[in-house]
Amino acid sequence: MADSLEGKSVAIFLAPMGTEEVEFTDPKEAVEDAGASVDVVGAETGDVETVNGDINPGGSYEVERTFSEVSVEDYDGLVVPGGCVGADQLRADDDAVGFVHDFFETExxxxxxxxxxxxLVEADVVDGRTLTSFHSLETDIRNAGGEWVDEEVVVDEGLVTSRNPDDLDAFCDKVVEEIEEGPHEDRETEDV
Structure with missing residues (x-):
């Protein structure tokens, strides 16, 4: 994987608080180790605290650029980590949701x-997709028209999803692989 992403640029989201630390650090490290440049993108620039297991303090990391400062055209891949509180904050942020929607449309x-x-649910891009997540999101995904499956990692035409930190090795491998492959021009998108 060394240098397989040389020349590629990746955005990774970091919520104002509550992002699960390893779901941020492991994918970031994986794409950097593969040669990609990475921008940490969030609502505001500056240092934010992550969490471990949703409730224990994690490390502090810098948000380098805001959603309003970046464009989907700037990146070859996007990573959205979990963490219950962090993900809830991101889905309530119109700029974050708009970025996810527009990025999905780029294929x-x-x-x-x-x-x-x-x-993804909030960005209205789940309908007709097969994906996985933390088990408590199963109903949300099904209600949004997606097919939820209980698998370590799922790839649906460049949409890569995993369940939890136990799946990070497989998730990170697929993240690097999919970004190396590039856009999935056969991905069917619906105008919303």
Whole structure:
């Protein structure tokens, strides 16, 4: 995987609080190790605290660019980590949801783990897709028209999803693989 993403640029979301630390750090490290440049994108620039297991304090990480400062055209891939509180904040942020929707429309790899698929539901891009997530989102995904499956990692035409931190090895491998492959021009998108 070394240098397989050389010249590629990836955005990774970081919520104002409550992002699950390893779901942020592991994918970020994986794409950086593969040669990609990474921008940490959030609602406001500055340092934010992550969590471990949703309730224990994690480390502090810097949001480098805001949703309003970036464009989907700037990136070859997008990663949305989970964490119950963090994902809930992201799905309530119109700019974050708009970015996810617009990124999905580009047909470039969109990689989401754990509670992160809440942003997919809110962005109205789940209908007709097969995906996985933290088990408590199953009903939300089905109600949005998606097919929820209980699998380690699911890839549906460049949409990469995983259930929880236990799936990070498989998730990170697929993130790198899909970003290396590039856009899925056969992905059918619906205008909303």
């Amino acid at each position: 470039k790899p969109l990689c989401v783990i754990c509670h992160g698929p809440w942003t």
